Amino acid sequence: MTTAEDYKSNGIGKDLAIYVCLLVLAGLQFVIAYQNIDASQMFRRMLAVAFIQAGLAALFFMHLWAEKRGLLLFVAIFTISVLLGMQFGWTDSSRMVGGAPFSSTNK
């Protein structure tokens, strides 16, 4: 567990600063929602902000930054590899919707 010394050295001020950052980033997502841009661009911008928010929450609220580097790497690599793996399903599905399934290319 995180030691008492860690908690003493990292004050409430840091928690508050991260909280304010998260609120500002959440507000930014609402601003993006009202921008006059196309849906795909809006999606990309919102997702980028969400990943920054998630990173801040995981590193500082969940204290991943204070844990052993091995755990940080394990969580990051495992999560990212599965999320990337899902993209194969996504692109395959899009191909099928777009009318170009695998069967048409395997002649």
Add this chain to the structure above:
Amino acid sequence: MSQADFTMEGHSTGLTAGPAFSIPTKKLAMWLFIIADTMTFAACLVAYGFLRNGSPSWPRPFHGITNVALMTFVLLTSSLTMLFGLRSARAGDKARAFRWTMITAALGIVFALLHIREWLELIGQGMTLFKNPWGTGLFGASFFSITGLHLTHVTCGVIALIAVGVRYKGGRYNADDIEVLGLYWHFVDLVWMFVVPLVYLLNLAH
């Protein structure tokens, strides 16, 4: 000493050398649960994205952001109060730690009530799991599935906060248990950061 004894001894030493990543077992178990749950939510959101992309008449039923903004604010604030609770628990201030944990649970209840109010509004407008007045019926299924899964997590979290808080106050649990529960609560908050833009903000009626 036989070869078998030697091997057994070596094996045993390896198993009892300490928990993986030098963190307590309960905390590691919570991290593994969080990773698994990340996959569940990611699968739901990717499937939702595919449905939204593939449906020509995807509805945009949300006319305002007040409710979702309030829900986001409440949930983010509950993460902060959870941190305060953990900090108090680490400092050995049991009464304050209990109070912050209960405040976190109360904020979780407020979030759940806001969520249910929003659901009832949408149901009142004719939206169900399989149909709605605005477009493809898949919207209701995906919306209720994703937000319902998240709401279930919040509800479980509130129950856990109350149970762990009471037991911590009674001396049966310690600060480590508050920390493990805090991991779960922050994860619920983290998931909401993806649900808001994908499910709500991309479906705002302009």
